Amino acid sequence: RPIDGVALSVRGVEKRFGGVAALAGVSLEVAPGTSHAIVGPNGSGKTTLLNMISGFYPVDAGAIAVGGRSVIGLAPHRIAHRGVGRTFQTPRMMPDLTVLDNILLGAFMAETQGALAATLRLPAARREQAQSLAEAMRYLDFVGLRERAMEPAGELPHGQQRLAEIARALVGRPRLLLLDEPAAGLSLDELDRLGELISAIRGLGTTVVIVEHHLELVANICSSVTVLERGAVLASGTPAEVFSNEAVISAYMGA
Ligand code: ADP
Secondary structure, three states: OOOOOOOEEEEEEEEEEOOEEEEEEEEEEEOOOOEEEEEOOOOOOHHHHHHHHOOOOOOOEEEEEEOOEEOOOOOHHHHHHOOEEEOOOOOOOOOOOEHHHHHHHOHHHHHHHHHHHHHHOHHHHHHHOOOHHHHHHHHHHHOOOHHHOOOEHHHOOHHHHHHHHHHHHHHOOOOEEEEEOOOOOOOHHHHHHHHHHHHHHHHOOOEEEEEOOOHHHHHHHOOEEEEEEOOEEEEEEOHHHHHOOHHHHHHHHOO
16 A cells, blocks of 8 residues: 555566566655655666656556555556656657747657657647746746757757756656656766756655666765665665665676
């Protein structure tokens, strides 16, 4: 049973891909309004776990609840409607559309319907979301991209595309925001901005779960961490506890 007052509860989640046990009974809990990091070597199951939470693949076993309600068996767009936003390891902006149009389209359309369907729906989406324009601009401002709103998204440097994706995920005002390696490929300036941005997002009351290799960023902005290794939880706790754990240090060094 999900515990009251927990933004995200993952219990005994298992997922196999053919012969590979990507997740072999993973559990974690995230308190509302906090930032939680999922770290671990490549192939340890981090992205698979995000995919389970956002409904991209069905779980083989286990329970997942957002805000105390099970999301097991729901399609990705239903989970998005429950207030779960996400970004991807590889930015999924539509390169020929402006940054603003990408934001207006919203995260879940690109995720669930593909680029073509989303593009065909653009005029309708524009009308429906006309009132969202101010909000979209506000979030672009929030991530420092107001000036680039009218440029084709594909012309933005990689780091700015990542920040734009976060703005897109914020437009739905998610209760829970899942970020998959947001720091990858960012400049030092952008990294600072990302740290501030995630703190500000938490300030809006959004719970943040972040898959991240940049451990300094994790230590700076996250109050709790789960370390995965080969689909299982190797350690969990505060960044200080986890990063001084012998098993964690050897998992990273010995890989
Ligand atoms: P991480 O994000 O920690 O690098 P992943 O969750 O991407 O790890 O992958 C965990 C394991 O599951 C890997 O062995 C990977 O090859 C496998 N895997 C992930 N997604 C798929 C998929 N869609 N099909 C087959 N195997 C997958």
